[in-house]
Amino acid sequence: MVRVHESSIKRIDASLKSQPDQHLDFLVKKSVIEKILYLKEKKNVLILGHNYMEPLIFQLSEKNERGDSLALSQMAARSNKPIILFNGVRFMAETAKILNPGKKVLISDLEAGCSLADPFTAEDVVAYKLKFPDAPVVTYINSYVEVKAESDYCCTSSNCLKVVKYAAKEAKTNRVIFFPDSFMGKNIQNELKQEGTSIEIIYPGKYDDKFGKCEVHEKFTAEQIREIREQHKIPKSSEDSAVLVHWECKPEVLKEADFFGSTSQMANYIKENPRLKKVYLATECEMAANLASEFPQVEFIRSCSIFCEHMRRITLEKILYSLENEVYEIEVNPSLRKRALAPIKRMLAIK
Numbered sequence: 030m031v032r033v034h035e036s037s038i039k040r041i042d043a044s045l046k047s048q049p050d051q052h053l054d055f056l057v058k059k060s061v062i063e064k065i066l067y068l069k070e071k072k073n074v075l076i077l078g079h080n081y082m083e084p085l086i087f088q089l090s091e092k093n094e095r096g097d098s099l100a101l102s103q104m105a106a107r108s109n110k111p112i113i114l115f116n117g118v119r120f121m122a123e124t125a126k127i128l129n130p131g132k133k134v135l136i137s138d139l140e141a142g143c144s145l146a147d148p149f150t151a152e153d154v155v156a157y158k159l160k161f162p163d164a165p166v167v168t169y170i171n172s173y174v175e176v177k178a179e180s181d182y183c184c185t186s187s188n189c190l191k192v193v194k195y196a197a198k199e200a201k202t203n204r205v206i207f208f209p210d211s212f213m214g215k216n217i218q219n220e221l222k223q224e225g226t227s228i229e230i231i232y233p234g235k236y237d238d239k240f241g242k243c244e245v246h247e248k249f250t251a252e253q254i255r256e257i258r259e260q261h262k263i264p265k266s267s268e269d270s271a272v273l274v275h276w277e278c279k280p281e282v283l284k285e286a287d288f289f290g291s292t293s294q295m296a297n298y299i300k301e302n303p304r305l306k307k308v309y310l311a312t313e314c315e316m317a318a319n320l321a322s323e324f325p326q327v328e329f330i331r332s333c334s335i336f337c338e339h340m341r342r343i344t345l346e347k348i349l350y351s352l353e354n355e356v357y358e359i360e361v362n363p364s365l366r367k368r369a370l371a372p373i374k375r376m377l378a379i380k
């Protein structure tokens with residue numbers, strides 16, 4: 030038992046060595062990290078780490094326990110560990126619970142919300158369904174169980190385009206309701222237009238004054254990206270440098286990117302382009318810090334001060350408290366869970 034715990038400490042130490050600030054933090058917080066890793070082993074806990082967690086928290090998870098929200102929920106479903114501690118925000122831990130009703134799912138701060146998920150209710154989805162009765166509802170994973178329960182399909186930023194097209198084809202319609210991210214809805218619409226597809230995406234803000242946005246990704250502007258390119262010498266379509274942008278950014282920001290996609294797709298892009306030497310990521314800043322230990326040969330431009338305050342509610346001290354006392358458990362109403370599972374399963378079945 031102790032051997033595994035010690036090897037994890039050595040792994041964290043080695044991963045952070047190339048980043049002096051992070052490594053110093055690690056030395057300062059080493060005793061808390063040791064206690065968490067000890068409890069992880071003793072209580073047989075799966076600790077899942079989202080890409081946006083600060084590096085010390087991200088490193089509590091092994092490589093096969095890290096990723097984006099859907100990948101993490103799927104890891105949870107495959108695991109036989111009785112307790113899951115989700116280092117991310119509440120809708121993510123809730124999705125893990127929907128997929129794993131028999132397991133104890135903990136999150137160290139139940140108030141860790143999301144500006145996309147928090148403002149939308151089941152009633153909002155029902156109102157759209159009444160207004161556009163023939164259009165299937167595709168809901169982004171950044172939503173709570175009540176909203177998922179009213180939806181036909183779930184999607185993630187990795188598969189949104191594919192799911193939207195599938196939903197339209199299955200329903201034999203050319204209109205799809207997309208919830209709740211307005212920028213992503215517009216971005217999907219633009220992509221469909223480019224492909225010459227006639228599907229219309231109905232998203233919050235298109236025909237009403239409701240608007241769904243990620244308070245992190247909405248901060249990036251096209252002008253900033255152009256400045257970063259100039260300052261750091263990252264020309265468009267270069268072989269050894271790139272600007273990668275998340276789907277949740279504004280459409281004009283996507284236009285400035287060399288590549289846009291989900292967090293996992295951005296990491297894959299770097300893996301698949303080994304000539305890259307310099308990368309700027311238009312997404313939560315901790316993602317670059319975490320990728321820096323995975324790709325030490327790449328320089329990640331750190332002129333970034335855009336953090337998710339919801340993600341930052343998760344701290345090492347709170348994690349330790351939650352694990353020690355097995356508190357802050359995610360509870361989901363069983364009948365809602367069943368209804369919310371159906372759109373997730375439909376999404377997973379799409380090849």
Ligand code: SF4
Binds near residue numbers: 144243245337339340
């Ligand atoms: S980064 Fe944006 S989408 Fe992700 S949890 Fe924070 S507010 Fe929500």
